[in-house]
Amino acid sequence: xxxxxxxxxxxxxxxxxxxxxxxxxxxxxxxxxxxxxxxxxxxxxxxxxxxxxxxxxxxxxxxxxxxxxxxxxxxxxxxxxxxxxxxxxxxxxxxxxxx
Numbered sequence: 224x225x226x227x228x229x230x231x232x233x234x235x236x237x238x239x240x241x242x243x244x245x246x247x248x249x250x251x252x253x254x255x256x257x258x259x260x261x262x263x264x265x266x267x268x269x270x271x272x273x274x275x276x277x278x279x280x281x282x283x284x285x286x287x288x289x290x291x292x293x294x295x296x297x298x299x300x301x302x303x304x305x306x307x308x309x310x311x312x313x314x315x316x317x318x319x320x321x322x
Contacts, residue, residue, distance in 0.1 A: 225265045227287040227305060233260060236303050244287075244308025253298040257282065257291040260301060270318050281313070283320060288313070 236246035248260075257267055257280045270279045277292040277300075288309035292300045304312060313320065 224283075224285040225261070226285045227303065230261070230284060230289060230303055234301075239302065242308065242312075244305035245312065246303045248301040248303070253300075255301075256280075256293070256299055257289065257301065260291070261289065268321060270316070272316050272318065275316055279316060279318065281318060281320065283309075290316075 231246075234248045235250040237249050239245045239247050251260075261267065261282060265282050265284075267280050267282045270281060272279060275292070277294050280291045280293060282289045282291075287303070287305045290302045290304060290309070290312060292302075294300070302312075
């Protein structure tokens with residue numbers, strides 16, 4: 224399974240203010256999707272939630288996770304999360320991951 228550190232090396236991740244353990248990707252095209260970012264090395268699950276304005280694509284990492292949001296205009300926002308940050312955000316979005 225891919226690790227937080229392996230994904231962190233794939234971009235410029237900046238802390239999200241007020242969200243401990245969560246980082247947003249900067250410095251890449253907003254049209255780069257989660258599959259381009261991660262490659263085919265990891266399983267990605269898709270969630271359309273009423274409590275989130277965009278479709279969430281979620282990948283569990285060995286020690287955290289990646290939550291990427293696909294916007295209707297074709298752009299993406301990628302958030303890398305530590306284990307605690309990932310668990311907290313998944314609960315907030317009311318997402319149940321499949322094994």
